[in-house]
Amino acid sequence: MPRTRRLGLAVAAVPLVAALSGCSVVAAFTPHVEPAIYDAAKDLKASDNTAIGSTSFVPDDATLIRIDYDTQSGEAIMTYTSAALLRSDVCKLTTVAPPKPTIQDSWWPISGVPANASYSCPGGWSAFTIAQQVYAVRPAGA
DSSP states (O other), X not given: OOHHHHHHHHHHHHHHHHHHHHHHHHHHHSOOEXXXXXXXXXXXXXXOOGGGOOOTTSOTTOEEEEEEEETTTOOEEEEEEXXXXXXXXXXXXXXXXXXXXXXXXXXXXXXXXXXXXXXXXXXXXXXXXXXXXXXXXXXXXX
């Protein structure tokens, strides 16, 4: 193969290599968060939600259930509205503040998070309530 042709192939390959390696770099910094919204608890129960751990603490009257789940770390946040708040005798009240999630969404509270109380729930979830709204966080690796 003539030298100019090899040089031409090498020059043509540089943008391709740069593009492919650039995708890897971008993917490393892209959040891997998947959102899910359910109208009611029955919809949540019918879904395949094994990746986010047990949601057995969500009562039957829960509505507008929102979940954000990090597919790499396993961290998740959830909120729902409910008059019952939590399913009876499923979670235990603790004197520990809920962990601060690294996942953020517009519906996650900026203020009102209790400093020294939360509920420890199955599946590694830590929950707290503000009025009739329940918020829960599942730390990475839980």
